[in-house]
Amino acid sequence: MVAALIAALQPEAIAATALGSVLGLFFGSIPGLTFSMALALMLPFTFGMPAVPAMALLLGIYVGGMTGGSVSAILLGIPGTPSAAATVLDGHPMARNGQAGVALGAAVIASAFGGLFSLAVMMMLLEQVSALAIRFGPAEIFALVLFGLSTICGLAERSMVRGLVAGVLGLMLMIVGLDELDGVARLTFGTVQLQQGVNLLVAMIGLFAVPHVIAMFLDHGRGEPRRVPHGVRARLPSLAQLRQRLWLMVRCAGIGTGIGAIPGTGGPIAAFLAYDHARRFSRRGERFGEGELSGVVAPETANNAVTGGAMIPLLALGIPGDPATAVILGGLLIHGLQPGPMLFSTHIETIYALYMAIVLAYAFVLAVQLWGIRVFVRVLEVPPHLLAVCIVVLCVLGSYAIRNSTFDVYLMGVMGLLGYLLLRLRIPIAPVVLGLVLGETLERQYRTALILSEGDHRIFVDSGPALFFYALTALTVGLHLLSVRHARRR
Amino acid sequence: MRLDRLDRWLGIGLAALALAWLGLAFAYIPGARGEGEPGPRAFPILLGVLLFVLGVMLAAAGFGSARRRAAPAQEIEPPTRREAAVAAGTFGLLMLYAFLLEKAGFVAATPVVILLAMRGLLGLRAWLLNLSMAGGVTAVCWLVFVVLLETPLPRGSWWWLL
Numbered sequence: 116m117v118a119a120l121i122a123a124l125q126p127e128a129i130a131a132t133a134l135g136s137v138l139g140l141f142f143g144s145i146p147g148l149t150f151s152m153a154l155a156l157m158l159p160f161t162f163g164m165p166a167v168p169a170m171a172l173l174l175g176i177y178v179g180g181m182t183g184g185s186v187s188a189i190l191l192g193i194p195g196t197p198s199a200a201a202t203v204l205d206g207h208p209m210a211r212n213g214q215a216g217v218a219l220g221a222a223v224i225a226s227a228f229g230g231l232f233s234l235a236v237m238m239m240l241l242e243q244v245s246a247l248a249i250r251f252g253p254a255e256i257f258a259l260v261l262f263g264l265s266t267i268c269g270l271a272e273r274s275m276v277r278g279l280v281a282g283v284l285g286l287m288l289m290i291v292g293l294d295e296l297d298g299v300a301r302l303t304f305g306t307v308q309l310q311q312g313v314n315l316l317v318a319m320i321g322l323f324a325v326p327h328v329i330a331m332f333l334d335h336g337r338g339e340p341r342r343v344p345h346g347v348r349a350r351l352p353s354l355a356q357l358r359q360r361l362w363l364m365v366r367c368a369g370i371g372t373g374i375g376a377i378p379g380t381g382g383p384i385a386a387f388l389a390y391d392h393a394r395r396f397s398r399r400g401e402r403f404g405e406g407e408l409s410g411v412v413a414p415e416t417a418n419n420a421v422t423g424g425a426m427i428p429l430l431a432l433g434i435p436g437d438p439a440t441a442v443i444l445g446g447l448l449i450h451g452l453q454p455g456p457m458l459f460s461t462h463i464e465t466i467y468a469l470y471m472a473i474v475l476a477y478a479f480v481l482a483v484q485l486w487g488i489r490v491f492v493r494v495l496e497v498p499p500h501l502l503a504v505c506i507v508v509l510c511v512l513g514s515y516a517i518r519n520s521t522f523d524v525y526l527m528g529v530m531g532l533l534g535y536l537l538l539r540l541r542i543p544i545a546p547v548v549l550g551l552v553l554g555e556t557l558e559r560q561y562r563t564a565l566i567l568s569e570g571d572h573r574i575f576v577d578s579g580p581a582l583f584f585y586a587l588t589a590l591t592v593g594l595h596l597l598s599v600r601h602a603r604r605r
Numbered sequence: 606m607r608l609d610r611l612d613r614w615l616g617i618g619l620a621a622l623a624l625a626w627l628g629l630a631f632a633y634i635p636g637a638r639g640e641g642e643p644g645p646r647a648f649p650i651l652l653g654v655l656l657f658v659l660g661v662m663l664a665a666a667g668f669g670s671a672r673r674r675a676a677p678a679q680e681i682e683p684p685t686r687r688e689a690a691v692a693a694g695t696f697g698l699l700m701l702y703a704f705l706l707e708k709a710g711f712v713a714a715t716p717v718v719i720l721l722a723m724r725g726l727l728g729l730r731a732w733l734l735n736l737s738m739a740g741g742v743t744a745v746c747w748l749v750f751v752v753l754l755e756t757p758l759p760r761g762s763w764w765w766l767l
Contacts, residue, residue, distance in 0.1 A: 160754055276663050280619060283656045287626065290652065294645040301634050301645055325695065332691050335727050501738065504722050507695075508715060508742055511702050516756050521707040528699035535692055539684060540615055558648045570641025 119467030122167045123475065131168035132472050135175020136479035142176070143183025144195040148502065150180020152327060154442040155319040156509045158449070159516040166450040166465055171472035173446045177439055178230060178476040181382065181419050182484070185222040189215060189411070190492060198382025198418035201390040205403060205410025212406045216350035221408055222415045223484040224352065225364060227477045229416035232368035233375065233423025234473050237430075241466075242459055244431035249456035253564035254574045258584035260557045263434040265588040267546040268595035275595065277542045284537075285550020286557075288313045295555070296562055308522040315445055315551055317514045317523045318530045322544050323438065324510045325531025331503035351485070352408065360409055363393055364416045371417035375424020377436070382418040389417030422473075430454050430466070433556070438545050441552045608679040609670040616664025623657035694726050710761030715743040 122128065135157075142153035153176050161169035184199030189206035202222065209218040251259065267282045268275060291302050292312025303309040367389040374385035393413035394403040403410045428434040433454035435441040447454055452462055459466065514527035534544050568574035575581060630649040637644030684692070698718060705714035716739035723735040750756040 160750065160756060163755060276659055276666070280656065280659050280663070283652055283659065287649075287652050287656070290649050297635075297638070297645045299635055299645045301649065302629060304633075325699070329692050329695050332695060332722075332726050333688055500727050504719055504727075504738060505742055507698065507702070507722060508719070508746055511699070511706065512711075512746060512750060512756070512758070515706065515759070516750075519757060519759075521703050521759065524703035524706060525700065528696060528703060531699060532692075532696045540611070541681070561648070562643050565641065565643050568641075570643075 119464045120471060122464060122468040123171070123471035125167070127165070128168045128171050128468070128472065129475065131164070131172040132175045132475045133479050135172040135177075136179040136476045137175075137483060139176035139179020139181075139476075140183035140186070140480060140483060141179075143180035143199075144186040145497075145499070145502065148327065148506075149196060149323065150176055150183070151438040151442060152323045152506075153180060154439055154446075155316060155323050156506075156513045158316055158442055158446055159513045161446060162449065162516070166452060166462075167468045167472070169450055170443075170446060170452070170465075170469050171475070173443055174469060174472050175476040175479070177422060177443065178419075178473060179480050180439070181230075181422055182223065182226040182415075182480045184418075185226065185411075185415055186219065186484075186488075186492065189218045189222060196382070198386055198421070199414075200383055201386040201414035201418075202411055204390065204414075205405070205407050208404065208406035209408070209411065214406065217352055217408065218411050219484065219488060220351045221356075221411050223481055224357065225367075225412040225415040226419040227481050228364050229368045229371055229419035230422055230477050231474065232365070232416075233372040233420040234470060235423075236372045237423040237426050238470060240427055241431050244427060245456040245459055248432055251580060252578075253560040253567065255578055255580045255584070257557060257560040257564055257575065258581035258588075259432060259434065260553050260560065262584045262588045262591070263428075263432075263553050264549065264557065265591040266436060267549060268592055273541070275599065278546050281537065281542050281544065281546035282550040284542075285547035285552075286554040287550075288318065288547070289551050289554035289558075295559060308520065311518075313526065313530075313551070314517055314523060316442075316517050317527045318551055319438075319442060319445075319548055320510050320514050321527040321530025321532075322534035322547060324506055325528070326535045326538050326544070328503045328506050328510070328531075329535055331499045331506075335498075335500035356408060360412050363396075363409060363413060366392065367413045367416040368420040371420025372424040374417070375421035375436070376427045377424075382421045385417040385421050386414035389413040430458060431456075435549070435552060438548050441548050444552060606681050606683050608681055609667045611681060612663050612667030612670070614667075616660045616662070616667055619660030619663065620657050621660075623653050623660055626656065627653035691726060698722055698726065706759050706761075708761055708763045710763075711758040712743060712747065713761060715746065716740060719743070 138153055138157065139150050142148045142150045154173055157172060157176060161172055164172070180196065181198060184194055184196030185202045185206065187195040188199040188202040189210050192203055192207035192210075194200040194203055206218045206222065209215065248259075264282060267278045289312070291309055293299070293303075293310050294301050300310055370389050370392060371382075371385040374388065375382075390403075390410060390413050393409045394400050397403065397407075397409055399407060399409075425436045425440050428436060429440045429444060430447075431454070433444065435444045444454065452458060452465060510527060510531075511524050514523045515521065517523055534547075537544055537547070564574050565572070576585075627650060630646055630653060634646040634649060635644070636646045698721060701721070702714060702718045705717060709717075719739040719742055720735055723729045723738060729735055747758075751758055
């Protein structure tokens with residue numbers, strides 16, 4: 116624990132956490148930019164760093180991004196991230212009523228509370244969950260990854276078939292390159308650069324950032340520039356206000372942590388569930404939507420509590436629940452931190468250092484939001500089209516830095532075009548990334564299991580844990596189909 | 606464009622892509638070597654079949670909803686000429702950036718690309734802004750990535766021409 120504390124408090128790690136938190140706040144607060152994009156853009160630049168500062172940078176972006184969405188939600192009425200959509204409902208009316216400072220202060224306190232609550236839960240559960248996973252063989256891991264892929268349902272937005280198409284396209288992209296088990300080149304057509312396959316990060320930068328850049332270029336000249344209120348200062352809510360809402364914050368943090376632990380759900384669902392919960396059980400339910408403080412506290416607690424919850428399947432089982440955690444998984448793997456049971460026996464100091472980095476990140480976010488908010492809201496006035504030009508440069512630098520290869524820059528451009536076309540065809544992008552991330556493990560475990568059983572497919576249904584994961588997969592798909600049918604009837 | 610029409614064409618396109626994928630997989634990826642081992646071709650074929658089935662499902666849904674006409678068809682906005690030009694322009698810009706990065710290096714390629722984006726894609730005529738963006742972004746990136754983070758950026762291969 117002491118060694119972990121020392122690692123987390125090295126100047127390099129502190130600087131990385133601070134930089135990550137500010138970058139996350141920046142990307143999270145500007146509508147149109149996402150912190151998943153920030154994570155994908157910054158990951159290549161962590162290659163040369165030691166594991167703790169590198170992961171502290173990424174976790175800082177994750178924490179800052181989740182919190183930053185509330186700034187534009189409250190001040191502009193536009194959520195900076197989808198997770199902050201529920202915060203608009205009462206946060207913006209509060210700003211219109213001249214209470215922007217209290218809303219911002221409450222949002223940041225609630226965010227820190229939710230994040231730290233979920234971190235505590237994560238610390239308690241992680242080792243137990245990963246201890247279970249140590250008994251898993253290839254068939255169980257295959258079933259587990261299949262369950263991870265079933266989260267495509269949650270990421271599929273409007274149409275499940277389109278979501279599945281996206282997932283299959285991601286898996287197909289993963290096929291290209293040298294086959295790990297047989298050493299055979301698959302669909303490389305003699306191209307040496309393709310033998311290493313489609314790099315996950317290159318694909319993520321292209322798929323996430325380029326369609327956003329195109330949208331920002333297109334928005335140039337449309338509509339009026341954003342008007343940000345001047346002289347805004349975050350004000351902490353009074354102790355009495357906080358005490359009145361403490362139990363609500365605990366409940367919403369529980370909702371956020373639980374939702375976050377289910378892959379494929381994420382911040383928006385948690386925030387809206389918490390908002391609805393707060394409205395339903397409040398004595399002032401009729402005031403929700405007109406600028407009620409609990410309407411800011413509840414969603415902000417829940418969406419930040421998702422961060423710790425999402426880390427449980429990520430660190431214990433290697434299952435990312437959303438695009439942001441998929442990038443963090445990429446970061447863990449690059450720095451030699453293979454998620455799963457062995458992580459806690461081989462890298463326990465690093466893991467404890469990362470817990471501390473999350474605590475530090477919340478401290479930085481709190482400080483920036485409380486004392487630097489007046490400078491920070493100026494960021495919202497930067498014209499988006501100029502940011503788009505900077506993002507083009509960052510996309511190219513990021514994809515080049517991964518393997519020092521201009522081929523990757525070309526590939527990133529192609530992935531960007533693919534991402535744009537998919538969005539135009541109403542095919543969601545997140546399942547493509549999920550397919551790319553999980554595909555390799557799915558195929559490797561499937562083939563390894565069959566090699567072990569000498570081709571007998573019964574190996575996949577012979578074990579209890581595997582059947583449990585198949586049942587979870589069926590439940591996830593079934594529940595999604597039911598909710599789609601319910602929504603259509605309404 | 607109506608959504609059911611998009612579904613139909615998208616479904617047909619995906620099914621065709623799946624067939625092409627299956628053809629490539631059979632032609633270029635070897636099968637299993639030993640008994641009981643699925644081999645490197647099994648998974649690609651499974652994916653091709655899955656994509657084909659999904660394509661057929663999408664096309665069938667498109668044809669089905671066109672036939673039923675129970676509810677008013679959902680309209681989707683086709684891309685405008687400007688949107689197509691901006692998307693193509695952004696893609697072209699990225700390809701040009703990659704080319705220039707390799708040949709002329711980061712310091713020469715970046716300002717050129719920024720100026721092209723500002724003038725060509727955004728139509729900004731304020732030369733002072735354009736030039737300061739080009740110079741400023743290049744300088745800041747150089748300082749942060751090369752000096753601070755020690756990231757090796759390409760120097761280009763055209764310098765021997767000078």
